[in-house]
Amino acid sequence: MPSAIQTRYRVFWDTPVLQAAERAMDHAAARQRLLANNLANVNTPGYLRYDLPLSASNHQALNRAVELARQHDIPISQLPQGAWQPSSMGAKLLPVPMPTAMRTDGNTVDPEHEMAALAENELRYAMLVRIASGQIRGLLDAITGGRTP
Template identity: 40%
Template sequence: MSFDKILGIHAQSLQLHARRAEVLAGNIANADTPGYKARDFDFREMLRQEMPQAVTLRTTQTNHIAPDNGVVSPSEMAYRIPSQASLDGNTVDSQLEHAAYAENAIQYQTSLRFLSGTIQTLKKAITGQ
């Protein structure tokens, strides 16, 4: 049995939640920046893409364009559609961003607690408790 199978989707989930926290914090920080466009990504879709082993791109020549790096690449980010337009072009809805950030934090903690419980169970099994 592999360690990845034991942990399930929670390892990928933690990475995606951490990245989403960064994105949402950036939106909140720029709530008063004229022209700033709020960004986010579809967490469920990104996690679904993480589940099967994705084919990784590789360059075979030095002139090839390098693939996007990171947990969520900039090309996978989307702009939020504002529910109420702002005169200065800013699309950040501060209340929506704070709610999304809080929800993301709770989901992050849930995955972290599940992983912690799984690791504690494995430690007990290894030590024969």
């Protein structure tokens, strides 16, 4: 059981912005590993491409993080509005069919599509890191009165 000091410390840092950003960053990190695995299997016969689309709860967490960041004037990167919107919705890890036909060896990985998905996911993660670091910077400024320690 955590001590009172640990509990108060955790509550102090557990802001809605950080909670939402943490959930969305966890999803982005898991998706990055999965997309990299797809690229690693680009020449594996019969390999089906997998993706981890944003679930409804992750979508809400991501939107909430952006909304709260804007409300509190936390700077977020100059990404286009669509950069943090999910391309699809889903709740579990499933093979996602490619819009083009599968190759003759049964592999459904398109390297160009995977690279684009990796880049989009990287931008999403970078934006979330900026939101979280802005929130932490604001909390540290509140503690130190804006002075650098």
